[in-house]
Amino acid sequence: MRFVDKRVIITGAAGGIGQTLVDLFAREGAQILATDYQGDKLQALLPSWQAKGYKVVTQAGDLAYKTDCEALVEACVKQFGGVDVLLNNAGIIPRGNILETTDEMWFAAMNVNLNAVFYLCRAAIPYMQQAGAGAIVNTSSVWGTEPGPGHVAYCTSKGALACLTRNLAVDHAPDNIRVNAVCPNEVNTPMIRTGFARRGLDPDEGVAQLNQSVPLGRIAEAEDIADVIAFLASDAAGYVCGAVVPVTGAKPVYG
Numbered sequence: 001m002r003f004v005d006k007r008v009i010i011t012g013a014a015g016g017i018g019q020t021l022v023d024l025f026a027r028e029g030a031q032i033l034a035t036d037y038q039g040d041k042l043q044a045l046l047p048s049w050q051a052k053g054y055k056v057v058t059q060a061g062d063l064a065y066k067t068d069c070e071a072l073v074e075a076c077v078k079q080f081g082g083v084d085v086l087l088n089n090a091g092i093i094p095r096g097n098i099l100e101t102t103d104e105m106w107f108a109a110m111n112v113n114l115n116a117v118f119y120l121c122r123a124a125i126p127y128m129q130q131a132g133a134g135a136i137v138n139t140s141s142v143w144g145t146e147p148g149p150g151h152v153a154y155c156t157s158k159g160a161l162a163c164l165t166r167n168l169a170v171d172h173a174p175d176n177i178r179v180n181a182v183c184p185n186e187v188n189t190p191m192i193r194t195g196f197a198r199r200g201l202d203p204d205e206g207v208a209q210l211n212q213s214v215p216l217g218r219i220a221e222a223e224d225i226a227d228v229i230a231f232l233a234s235d236a237a238g239y240v241c242g243a244v245v246p247v248t249g250a251k252p253v254y255g
């Protein structure tokens with residue numbers, strides 16, 4: 001029970017890793033503001049969370065908008081009285097090299113993967129300062145630190161997110177606010193499965209093939225990533241600050 005009464009914001013809570021984060025943190029006692037722009041999916045999930053006795057409220061919001069980001073922090077404060085943990089998990093993956101990347105794809109990646117984190121952190125950190133402690137865990141990607149091919153907007157946004165993480169860690173360690181990031185390689189969630197489907201491939205077959213490319217023998221499941229996020233958010237990681245942690249099963253981006 002690492003998160004008893006901790007006030008936690010989880011973005012992308014209707015997605016693969018996000019749903020797993022809600023389960024993990026709620027089971028360990030957290031009070032959660034779960035948010036996603038798929039409001040209907042959040043509403044569909046809420047009864048099962050409530051049935052399990054989770055302390056979860058939901059709020060739909062589009063992270064592409066500053067006002068929605070700031071409203072999420074205010075909603076958490078109104079509901080629970082503060083913010084102790086911020087999990088910037090939501091993300092999108094526009095696919096293409098620079099010649100295939102439209103202005104819309106580029107700015108969408110920057111808005112959701114980077115700018116939203118800036119707005120959410122800027123709004124949440126004063127409440128963490130007031131409380132005398134806080135933890136932020138950003139979900140970057142190994143493609144942010146070692147860019148893969150054909151995803152220029154995604155890789156650039158995730159690289160900037162890793163850099164933002166280290167900046168905030170240095171600036172706010174004196175406030176006892178720890179900021180860290182996880183960098184997964186492939187994870188078996190809708191993000192990767194819809195990519196196969198879009199290319200006319202069977203997602204199960206695609207995942208089975210990808211499994212063979214990982215030294216540990218399989219791509220990550222959402223739980224593998226959520227476990228590391230939870231560790232970084234917990235007191236057990238009390239001296240981990242400014243870390244950008246690869247979670248890859250030893251799979252390099254190249255090689």
Ligand SMILES: NC(=O)c1ccc[n+]([C@@H]2O[C@H](COP(=O)([O-])OP(=O)(O)OC[C@H]3O[C@@H](n4cnc5c(N)ncnc54)[C@H](O)[C@@H]3O)[C@@H](O)[C@H]2O)c1
Nearest residue numbers: 012014015016017037062063089090091141186187189191
């Ligand atoms: N799946 C992978 O292979 C992989 C690899 C590396 C990093 N990641 C990162 O992990 C994080 C979680 O991804 P996932 O695999 O669970 O994917 P997912 O697509 O299942 O979940 C992402 C969630 O973010 C939400 N979202 C997207 N745009 C939004 C917006 N504008 N406003 C609010 N919510 C929005 C989506 O609705 C979705 O529920 C992302 O940041 C992703 O970049 C995933």
